[in-house]
Amino acid sequence: MLQLYSAGFNIPNPRKAHRGGEDSYLVSSPTNSTIAVADGVGGWESKGVNPRAFADELLTKTYELIKKGVKDPKYAVSSSFPHLSQVGSATFCMGKLAKDGIFRVANIGDSGFLVIRDGNILIESSEHQHDFNYPYQLGIGLDGLPHGEDRPEDAEVYRMQLEQGDIIVMGTDGLLDNLWPKQILAYIEGNPLNPKDLAKGLATLAYEESQKTSNYVPFFQRAKEAKKPFATYRGGKEDDISVIVSVVD
Template identity: 25%
Template sequence: MAREILRRSSGRAAFSRRTMSSSVAFPRPYTFHMGASWAGKVNGLSGVPNNPFPVDSAVGAWRDHMLARPKAANGKDPGQDFFYVQDMRNQSRLCIEGVSFGVADGVGGWLECGVDPSLFSQALMFHAHRYARNAWAGEPEIDPTLDYEEREEIEGWEMTPYECLDLAYGGVLREKFVQAGSSTACLITMNASSGVLRSANLGDSGYMIIRSNTILHRQPSQTHYFNCPKQLTKLPVNKGQRFPRACVDSPSEADTFRTKLGDGDIVIAYTDGLSDNVFSSEIVTICSLVSRHGGTEDQIVQAIADRLVDYARQCMKSKTRVSPFEREAARQGMFFRGGKPDDVTVVVGLVRETS
């Protein structure tokens, strides 16, 4: 079921960059182990992109690099979804300051207009990764034992997920290969010094934080109405083309959140291919079962991501099992039975305290 798109006004949000000073790499008390998995719609419903980014382009080369990540879940094509995982480092590259990651879901309603929705989501994640890699996950430390003159100014700035989203959206608007399209987005940073998580979410992608088999936080989805999420949009330059249902939401409308993480917390970012087919309690159960099997932290997070994707795809195929999407449709007075075929993308992070 293709989600609908709806016209609204938009406004870009402004922010200021801040450069900080530091010359010493301090040990970081938090480490983050990351895994990612993805699959296009079941039964090959995603189709082949009409005009994908060339493999020798910046976005195309990065896309193929991300898709080369090892995973065990069935399905190689992410469909209209995409994601990124990016370490955030200081200029000296001596240590990792944190990690930035996110997911995006290209809105399928554009297919009716001959637009490939995957181009927008891929470009959005590419530009988010590009800005995040040279930014701080939080305010960098300044060695108090150094004199002011000894403090070396570094490149980069403290950047929130909201600021990253705003920058990435601007990058897509300038991307000539993306003529039109729209996408939801969920961006997250985790700070290796403070353990602070910050997020920005626009639309019905989202994330949850699981602590000791309990959901500590689940990001609410943003929709205009049922099956029509808030979305960042690029309208075509050709004024003769009419898109009466096209939506143009602003990054300033994204919900932001901040919390302190602890040892053993699991953070799961996902597109609605997961949340429309798998209940929250089932996600918690899968995390618990996979963790009991043991293995290294990296193996555990990858196994959780793969298991969630495979289970979501199983649920999509069932017309007898009640799905979260079916329940929400019933609340809106609509009839829908079973799982909802869709692309599904999952990024999983495991938090460890090292000191």
């Protein structure tokens, strides 16, 4: 029987640290072997809404269904979404490892994950976006109705067989916009296999990159590919950063 041994770490955007940032993350016990991140959309603050509150509820209520025996995160979020009460919107990425080693992920937006096996990246999720810097997201409006055009049914789904010793790194865009996959891999491979220390270390590394002014990060590479006018910018992308590291055992 395979389980996830996981830990997470969050570093808020310095400009939003006074209210804890807008990211939320969830790490279960090995028994339920579930990990998830959600990135609250900051635009809601202008309407008097705490962007993180929706992200928190989205993860909490979806995980309640996982605890009741649901194995598929897409089914879980599709079932929890109609029962959300907080106003706001967020990206969403949740993974659940079943006892038979099948890892199921539902991803909505520009958070994501990668799986490392034997020193190589086995799989890396793709950004789920309508356009550059316009990710898919789930939301509830001030009227209590679904906000925007995206729904849980739009989630990108991943399903894979994991093995003992596999490592999962999941994070919000604050991680993935500032660290290249090869940097994540090098950090994991170069440090002791301790999920708590690795999650903190990767978050710290991403934060350090986000504060630099002369580096070249994935966010601006994608801006260049999308032919955005600021594609020549250098330096990191300041943001909330949430990281989860899991070891399969």
